[in-house]
Amino acid sequence: MARRRPWEVEDELWELIEPLLPKVERRFRYPGRRRLDDRKVLCGILFVLYTGIRWEFLPQELGYGSGMTCWRRLRDWTEAGVWPRLHELLLAKLQAAGALDWSRAAVDSSSIRAVKGGPKTGPSPVDRARTGSKHHLITDGGGVPLAVTLTGANRNDVTQLLPLLDAVPPVRGRRGRPRRRPDRVYADRGYDHDTYRRQVRAKGVRPFIARRGVEHGSGLGVHRWVVEQALALLHWFRRLRIRWEVRDDIHEAFLSLACSIICWRRLQRHQSLRY
Structure with missing residues (x-):
């Protein structure tokens, strides 16, 4: 076989x-x-x-x-908005299967080169100021992608903390109100800012963010590694390793489609373990 x-x-x-x-109806006259x-x-x-x-x-x-x-x-x-709806549908199926961990979430980002420029690009501080973009990702406690955003490579990570939380769709699948907020969010030193901590708390989420100027070994890595793994899975898709698209919406479509594929694989794995 x-x-x-x-x-x-x-x-x-x-x-x-x-x-x-x-749905696209075929023309009756001159259908081509x-x-x-x-x-x-x-x-x-x-x-x-x-x-x-x-x-x-x-x-x-x-x-x-x-x-x-x-x-x-x-x-x-x-x-037509197909990809966000597909991602939301798969998240709902994971929620119904009890495969989402809302007790915590993790955020991180990764810079890529943007060969042809375009919207949401900027000089990359990690690539000799070459034009690049940045993928910002939030996952649940098990590494399932909840939302992903695209910005210029020169955008500071902390500025995307609140937009990432707001980008999480209302996830249905269980009785009661749809779930949108994790209980806690974990992040590295790039997100260290007391103002944003207060704003995250105002949304009902407890922030656990490493602080600058202190020795490494905060212990947050035992929770944060899932988002680093999810970024690696995203960049396993070769089209996402380098941004070739001038149009940002096309690159974001690839990002959303890749997140949906990761969710679909996680759902299949969960079902196979269950049965």
């Missing part, structure tokens, strides 16, 4: 994605070339996400359509 390629969409995952995609199947195009988008290949080099023999077709479909689905 042939092994399934990682960028090929499983039947169970496709059943979740298909209802989220906008038949529209390529959405599932195949999604496989082409995932192929680019996994391999980092340029759109124009997408192999035609795979049957996923041209790179331009995949790019246009990604643009249209991004404008």
Whole structure:
């Protein structure tokens, strides 16, 4: 039996994605070339996400359509808000399965080079002032991505602490009100600022942030490592290691799609352990 390629969409995952995609009716007069199947195009988008290949080099023999077709479909689905809804849906399924740990969360960031520039870029302080962007991520206590944001590489980490907390969607899946806030949030010295500590507390979240000017060994690393692992998983997708997109919304679409894939894998793992 042939092994399934990682960028090929499983039947169970496709059943979740298909209802989220906008429906396009074929024109009655002058219908033109038949529209390529959405599932195949999604496989082409995932192929680019996994391999980092340029759109124009997408192999035609795979049957996923041209790179331009995949790019246009990604643009249209991004404008329709498909990826945030998919991420929120998978988080709800993890919540229903009891696989989310809201007792704590962790935040961190990672800088990447932005080869072509564009919005949400800036001189990187860790790459000789070359143009770059920064991925900001918040995870639950088990390393499940709750939200991710994109900024210029010169943006200070602490300025994204509150936007990350606000970016966590209302997660349903259990009886009662949707959950949006963890009980605690852990961060490194880059987030050390008393003003932001007070603002985090005002949201009902207890901040545990390492302080500058003190010796290493605060003990927070035993909780923070999950977000570092999640960033490594994000950058396992080669398209996210370097920002090739001038349009920030397209790169953010790749980010959100990668988070959804990580959530889907975590859900499958949880279900396999359960049964």
